[in-house]
Amino acid sequence: MRATIRDVAREAGVSIATVSRVMRDSAAVRPATRDRVRAAADALEFVPSQLGRQLAERRHAANGIVFPDLSGPYYAEVVLGYETVAAELGRSVLILSTRGRDDADDAVHAMAERCDGLVILGRTVSDASVERLAARGANVVLVARPPVGGVDSVNAESRTSARALTQHLLDLGARRLVFVGDPSTSPDVAERFAGVQEVSQEVELHHVDDLDETAGAHLVGDYLTRALPDAFVCANDELALGMLGRLQAAGVDIPGRVKVTGWDDVMAARYAGLTTVRQPMRELGATAARLLDELISGSRTQPRHDELPTELVIRRTTTLGKEPLS
């Protein structure tokens, strides 16, 4: 059995209060006493129980983070940025993946009982759940999701980058643009589409249900039989990569005949030479951790809604570079 604070107190001939003080040097203790306690603690290999400590302090010293998945670099990077800052702030990180879970909302509420605050990524739980959490006094920060009520949020800027991306295409002479995606499913995609529209009024919208490679590869077929546009502006990289493969298989010249862009800058985008928009994923997580800490410590009561800048990454699916085809 592990030694408790009482064992140490007895061994050192002091009270448990003194042991507690020494273990956390929370108050002045006479050096001689301190040394005696330290020696006793060492001898007994005493390590304070976190359970006891947490109950007494009425805090978990842990934060949660909810994400849909860790496949792809997106959420993994956000989680890492979050964990790094949380660790610096002396907090552990609890994770919860909602992928393939039908009771996501319940799981999140259960998790909320095990930490001092949590970050929710994307559309993992319903708006109602988020509001219920907030109503119960939980400290919550949303990431990559539009604000819900007075709950804090951190998002990547979309519209400005979409404008820059579109302008880049126009500069290259592309006139007929097709935006591939579904603005109605995600506010993020809606923002991207809106940004594109601001610069190119005649952009067409090609609606797809799933934003994955299969969908991308599939929809290319429609265009091969009729006319190709000058550029496909995809809602994300997966879609773009799927289209790329299919277009190249059909021998279409890229970027000569048609240009393709994605969004996210996943690792594969680099190998595919895909022009895309990179989001500051690690910073999203780090910022969320800091906002959450303010909430927990009570140093801020007004809600905040941060927006972090993104970066246009130009590669050879829009311009012919000297970079080797890999």
Added chain:
Amino acid sequence: MRATIRDVAREAGVSIATVSRVMRDSAAVRPATRDRVRAAADALEFVPSQLGRQLAERRHAANGIVFPDLSGPYYAEVVLGYETVAAELGRSVLILSTRGRDDADDAVHAMAERCDGLVILGRTVSDASVERLAARGANVVLVARPPVGGVDSVNAESRTSARALTQHLLDLGARRLVFVGDPSTSPDVAERFAGVQEVSQEVELHHVDDLDETAGAHLVGDYLTRALPDAFVCANDELALGMLGRLQAAGVDIPGRVKVTGWDDVMAARYAGLTTVRQPMRELGATAARLLDELISGSRTQPRHDELPTELVIRRTTTLGKEPLS
């Protein structure tokens, strides 16, 4: 302030023991009483404190997982597989990334105090630390790391796949093979090299310090000036991808003139058409979670060292496929 079990007891006119029974239906309670308690709990929006519960039960109901990083699909997938099973077993998951942390060992020990058991991925902490944890009675399972003392471990099989990979190259007529990597740094790489050697006695070893793309691209230079071998067997995908880019830039015919293989099957490997070996990452995590649960529940006391099968993935860096070049 949140309601406690005492508030509910008072409201329902019963003792806290009865409230506890009702909340967890741990014992028979007369229906009328049960309903009264339920009503009181609802009225007060009572949710049992996990802190109180954990202290009383003397368990965290949480497991930890330590990993170097989440970049790249490898660890992310392991973590996901782990989280999925842990959740099924009713346990939360605490994470700890050691990347860019100089106090990794301390952090892991601190984490061990906050959970009932933990999984350690790769070489994130020293062998000494692992043994110290085990000595302190912590429940530990190692993943992607050779066994340390009597500590449980789960690893992906390496040698058999290395043999299959090598045989595949021989079948294609490749004779002069060069293994790129450093068998001395990682037992995993050593196993891979050993497997290759078993099939091809005359394989050469090209030693590199870093197993990343830069190193891969760099070492190609050495070979361009003198003779290329028939195949480069790289210790991992990063290395192989780096070499690929550089070889293609130099106009070398792949797989005609030289074949290239990697290891891990990262996402980019697919786009690069890289022949490689895929590890059952999600299963590694899931298996670790189950082993850990056995340890925690005490249903097993003998150490186990599991080895999961891997899969050879053949793509066009070794055989000319019909797959389009992307």
Added chain:
DNA sequence: TTGAAAGCGATACCAT
């Protein structure tokens, strides 16, 4: 500077 004792919020044993 130190100690006694009252929480923190549950669980669980022992009576009744």
Added chain:
DNA sequence: ATGGTATCGCTTTCAA
């Protein structure tokens, strides 16, 4: 079927 109460392992007044 219920209640009283000790217990889990610590932190934190309040006195001395």
